[in-house]
Amino acid sequence: MRDLTAIALNTAKRYGASYTDVRILQVTLEDLTVRNGELGDLRQDESIGLGVRVIVDGAWGFAAGPSLAKADIRKTAIQACRIAKASAKLKKGKIRLSREETVDTSWQTPIVIDPFKVPATEKLDLLFRIDEILRKDRRIKVAESTMGCARERQWLATSEGTFIDQTLTRTGAGYSATAVEGGEVQKRSYPMSFGGQYMGMGYELVRGLPLIENAEKTREEAVALLTARPCPSGKKNLILDGTQLALQIHESMGHPSELDRVLGLEENYAGRSFLTLEKFGKFRYGSDRVTLMADSTVPGGLATIGYDDDGVRAQRWPIVQNGIFVGYHTNREFAPVLKDGGSRGCCRADSWASLPMIRITNLSLMPGDWTPEGLIADTKGGILMCTNKSWSIDQMRYNFQFGCEIGWEIKNGKLGAMLKNCTYQGITPDFWGSCDAVCTGDHWTLWGVVNCGKGQPAQTAAMSHGAAPARFRNVTVGVKA
Amino acid sequence: MMDETRFRDVAEQVMALADGTAVEILLAEQREGLTRFGNNIVSQHIETDNAELVVRVQKGKHQGRAGCNQFDRATLERTVKKAGRMAAALPEDPALLPLPGPQTYQPLSRVVPATAAVSPDEKVEAVRLAVALCGKKKTTAAGIFSHGMQMTGLANSNGLYAYNAYTSAQFSVTVMARDSSGWAESTHSNIRAVHPEALASIALKRALAGRRPRNLPPGEYDVILEPAAVAELLLFMAWEGFGALPYLEGRSFISGKIGQKVLSDKVMIVDDVYNHQTLGLNFDYEGMPRRRVVLVDHGIAMGVVHDRRSAKEAETESTGHALPQPNTNGPMPLNLMLAGGDSTVEEMIAGTRRGLLITHFHYTNILDPVTLLITGMTRDGVFLVEKGRIRHPVRNFRFTESVVKAFNQIESLGRETAYAHAFWGGGIGCPAAKIRGFNFSSGTRF
Numbered sequence: 069m070r071d072l073t074a075i076a077l078n079t080a081k082r083y084g085a086s087y088t089d090v091r092i093l094q095v096t097l098e099d100l101t102v103r104n105g106e107l108g109d110l111r112q113d114e115s116i117g118l119g120v121r122v123i124v125d126g127a128w129g130f131a132a133g134p135s136l137a138k139a140d141i142r143k144t145a146i147q148a149c150r151i152a153k154a155s156a157k158l159k160k161g162k163i164r165l166s167r168e169e170t171v172d173t174s175w176q177t178p179i180v181i182d183p184f185k186v187p188a189t190e191k192l193d194l195l196f197r198i199d200e201i202l203r204k205d206r207r208i209k210v211a212e213s214t215m216g217c218a219r220e221r222q223w224l225a226t227s228e229g230t231f232i233d234q235t236l237t238r239t240g241a242g243y244s245a246t247a248v249e250g251g252e253v254q255k256r257s258y259p260m261s262f263g264g265q266y267m268g269m270g271y272e273l274v275r276g277l278p279l280i281e282n283a284e285k286t287r288e289e290a291v292a293l294l295t296a297r298p299c300p301s302g303k304k305n306l307i308l309d310g311t312q313l314a315l316q317i318h319e320s321m322g323h324p325s326e327l328d329r330v331l332g333l334e335e336n337y338a339g340r341s342f343l344t345l346e347k348f349g350k351f352r353y354g355s356d357r358v359t360l361m362a363d364s365t366v367p368g369g370l371a372t373i374g375y376d377d378d379g380v381r382a383q384r385w386p387i388v389q390n391g392i393f394v395g396y397h398t399n400r401e402f403a404p405v406l407k408d409g410g411s412r413g414c415c416r417a418d419s420w421a422s423l424p425m426i427r428i429t430n431l432s433l434m435p436g437d438w439t440p441e442g443l444i445a446d447t448k449g450g451i452l453m454c455t456n457k458s459w460s461i462d463q464m465r466y467n468f469q470f471g472c473e474i475g476w477e478i479k480n481g482k483l484g485a486m487l488k489n490c491t492y493q494g495i496t497p498d499f500w501g502s503c504d505a506v507c508t509g510d511h512w513t514l515w516g517v518v519n520c521g522k523g524q525p526a527q528t529a530a531m532s533h534g535a536a537p538a539r540f541r542n543v544t545v546g547v548k549a
Numbered sequence: 550m551m552d553e554t555r556f557r558d559v560a561e562q563v564m565a566l567a568d569g570t571a572v573e574i575l576l577a578e579q580r581e582g583l584t585r586f587g588n589n590i591v592s593q594h595i596e597t598d599n600a601e602l603v604v605r606v607q608k609g610k611h612q613g614r615a616g617c618n619q620f621d622r623a624t625l626e627r628t629v630k631k632a633g634r635m636a637a638a639l640p641e642d643p644a645l646l647p648l649p650g651p652q653t654y655q656p657l658s659r660v661v662p663a664t665a666a667v668s669p670d671e672k673v674e675a676v677r678l679a680v681a682l683c684g685k686k687k688t689t690a691a692g693i694f695s696h697g698m699q700m701t702g703l704a705n706s707n708g709l710y711a712y713n714a715y716t717s718a719q720f721s722v723t724v725m726a727r728d729s730s731g732w733a734e735s736t737h738s739n740i741r742a743v744h745p746e747a748l749a750s751i752a753l754k755r756a757l758a759g760r761r762p763r764n765l766p767p768g769e770y771d772v773i774l775e776p777a778a779v780a781e782l783l784l785f786m787a788w789e790g791f792g793a794l795p796y797l798e799g800r801s802f803i804s805g806k807i808g809q810k811v812l813s814d815k816v817m818i819v820d821d822v823y824n825h826q827t828l829g830l831n832f833d834y835e836g837m838p839r840r841r842v843v844l845v846d847h848g849i850a851m852g853v854v855h856d857r858r859s860a861k862e863a864e865t866e867s868t869g870h871a872l873p874q875p876n877t878n879g880p881m882p883l884n885l886m887l888a889g890g891d892s893t894v895e896e897m898i899a900g901t902r903r904g905l906l907i908t909h910f911h912y913t914n915i916l917d918p919v920t921l922l923i924t925g926m927t928r929d930g931v932f933l934v935e936k937g938r939i940r941h942p943v944r945n946f947r948f949t950e951s952v953v954k955a956f957n958q959i960e961s962l963g964r965e966t967a968y969a970h971a972f973w974g975g976g977i978g979c980p981a982a983k984i985r986g987f988n989f990s991s992g993t994r995f
Contacts, residue, residue, distance in 0.1 A: 107612070107875055108876070108877035109875055110612075110613070110614050111614060111615075111616065112614070112631055112632075112635065113615065113616035114616070114618075114628075115599075115616075116618065117618065119597075127591065128591075129669075130595040131595070131597065132595070132598075133599070134599050134600065134619065151594045151595070154591075154594065154668075155594040155673060157673050157677065158586070158589075158677045159591065160588075160589075160590050187638070188635065188638060189638050189639070196640070209799060209800070212877060246800070248798060251799075253799075253800050331588070332587055332691060333588070333691065334587075334691075335691035335723050335730070336587075336692040336721055336723045339911065339912075425593075457916075459914055460924050460925055460926065460947075461926075462945060462993050463911050463926070464994070464995055467991060467993035467994075489916070489917065495993070524585055524693045524721075525583055525595075526974075547991075548988075549950060549951060
């Protein structure tokens with residue numbers, strides 16, 4: 069592959085590129101879904117292709133194609149240069165990348181059991197067993213259990229001399245039961261919604277998840293929700309479980325700290341950010357108890373890498389330290405806007421055909437010193453909400469509204485009635501400012517988000533968010549329609 | 550310019566490699582160019598091409614599926630064998646249907662060579678002219694100018710052969726002033742029908758009109774929704790309501806209500822790929838001819854879309870709306886059209902005592918599938934209308950509202966329809982709409 073990347077690098081140089089990177093990416097994936105006792109989805113796909121990104125006359129160009137024939141690689145590189153020359157006709161200054169060390173290395177996700185070597189029949193046997201348990205109540209109209217794994221091997225070469233051979237593996241599984249009766253539809257998922265728990269691990273993740281053990285409880289909760297009380301409306305103390313907090317972190321802290329959004333470059337689709345440059349290092353984002361760490365090195369994270377698509381080494385750094393906003397997600401293109409100037413290594417593309425851009429990495433709420441039992445016992449009145457059901461946030465990332473699959477009333481320090489149709493709404497800094505308790509590391513889990521959309525054309529990225537249950541005071545719940 | 554040659558060649562090879570086993574070949578090929586701009590300069594600029602092959606093998610009631618994007622003999626052989634091995638190893642699917650035979654398709658041609666052929670220089674020049682308008686008014690523009698061609702071929706060992714292609718071009722622009730923004734977008738198979746400068750001018754006008762927005766309390770307001778905002782509501786109707794699977798499972802707002810009045814009698818919704826405003830294929834992903842389906846007629850629920858599996862369960866015929874097989878979502882309407890009415894946005898404004906004019910919505914999501922309760926934010930222009938006139942811009946709101954309720958409270962629909970995209974995508978033909986008593990649940994800080 070080194071020879072093939074060299075063809076693109078040399079061609080681009082001849083056509084005027086002052087900088088070039090070439091990514092050859094080979095993707096293998098498998099997805100299996102059992103739905104209501106039948107095979108709902110089965111995919112075993114492979115793809116390979118090459119993307120060439122260049123700077124010519126101070127502007128970007130990118131071209132990509134599936135062919136690795138030498139003549140086609142040259143054509144792709146020439147096309148990238150042609151595109152960059154066109155881009156240069158509408159620029160203000162020249163693109164200047166942050167200075168980073170060059171490397172010649174390899175990296176791979178540590179795995180114990182290769183998920184591609186586990187027979188599909190074994191995987192399906194597990195999914196069918198779950199499916200059978202989920203459908204033991206006639207009110208469960210949809211039972212869906214899913215398992216998937218993906219492997220991406222990428223060879224990245226840059227005109228500065230970097231060459232990285234990196235292999236990322238991710239695996240996951242989960243299920244949901246949807247109960248329907250009398251015009252009411254309620255759903256429960258395990259371990260989390262939208263496909264389950266995914267991590268940068270091998271099949272050992274699936275073997276370690278108590279999937280069978282929780283299927284009956286999942287089914288019974290879905291059915292019980294049909295007749296549960298609706299979430300009350302008003303201002304309440306709110307305890308969120310880790311799976312819901314993962315998405316809260318993602319939407320209200322991950323995206324607003326992406327520097328390209330801050331600079332207005334995502335405005336036409338995903339939007340901008342309220343975390344503008346003058347807030348860097350001084351804005352109170354949350355209470356003293358709120359510390360959020362970005363970490364591309366944490367074991368098991370979906371965004372855990374050796375190097376990003378700029379060839380920058382994986383890092384760990386604070387985004388919020390004791391409530392103060394102190395860090396952005398950056399890449400080589402935009403990092404120089406900040407004083408320290410070095411990239412945080414957040415530049416990722418979702419395929420060989422996609423342009424790398426700033427993506428949220430693994431971003432986690434650091435543990436506190438409470439136990440879940442202690443937290444509930446300490447709450448005179450409130451609601452515990454678990455498992456994300458829906459999400460929405462404005463384009464500046466201020467006003468959010470989340471729905472959760474299930475909730476429980478908290479009265480005088482004890483869990484009470486089950487609640488359905490749970491929603492809560494807030495303004496990001498006010499909400500995080502109301503956080504007064506976070507549970508300990510014993511209750512902290514790294515939860516995977518596999519469907520993060522951004523960019524035009526739209527790209528999908530995966531990352532993880534670690535969280536333990538946490539409490540927020542006087543939150544608007546039970547949003548009225 | 551792509552043509553049918555590769556599909557024919559690959560289909561013949563795969564058929565030969567399958568050696569008499571029932572096999573389906575789906576090849577999707579696309580070429581795309583996209584010029585992205587922000588802060589009045591080109592920020593990203595790409596051209597890509599790819600082709601993805603999916604081979605589905607059926608052995609009795611067993612099936613296997615494998616995909617690849619290389620078409621050399623060795624890769625094709627590996628892919629066919631992989632699908633065959635899966636079919637042999639995986640459990641039986643009792644509901645699996647035999648592959649369909651040859652079908653007849655209604656002609657549909659949406660390929661415009663000029664759209665496929667536009668160069669990077671031409672796109673940059675168009676963007677330059679568009680953002681120049683914004684720069685003159687001390688505003689900044691962000692957006693895209695994209696063009697591409699999609700080709701889809703589907704064949705099977707039972708003699709079915711389908712091939713169709715279309716081109717598409719899109720210009721989308723958001724113009725930002727200090728405390729406001731405006732937006733405009735247009736998508737068409739013919740790039741000459743997309744006018745970047747005119748769209749930038751509309752977005753600029755909205756951004757300038759939106760300066761110094763005032764606070765209004767959340768609550769119920771009559772609303773005038775521009776077509777893109779209407780498309781946002783319809784997308785959830787398509788996803789959650791008009792597919793056979795949610796209908797048969799009792800999760801759709803029209804489950805058990807076919808023939809009953811479910812929406813305002815002003816509402817006529819069809820799925821129609823043959824409408825000149827939409828883009829798509831004249832067959833589905835089983836190779837069945839895509840039919841025009843009336844879903845709601847004068848507010849009465851008329852039906853849902855089917856694939857062959859759901860049609861068998863419902864004892865009816867496929868409407869040609871299958872997604873790639875197998876699929877957990879069931880059939881889906883991909884070319885929804887809400888028929889226009891007899892009004893215009895200007896007339897809607899003139900007839901409004903107090904209400905809000907909404908440009909479009911952002912990051913909308915579903916809370917309840919049966920009532921189609923959804924929530925989302927307004928974006929890029931909200932204006933208070935009083936006594937028949939636009940009074941002033943207002944800050945953005947979050948809405949939390951049932952689409953079923955909203956579509957029962959339609960006062961009027963625009964005469965003209967536009968092909969608009971929702972935040973999550975899609976592509977829906979719809980007019981502007983005036984709706985009474987639309988619920989805004991909270992405000993935000995801009």
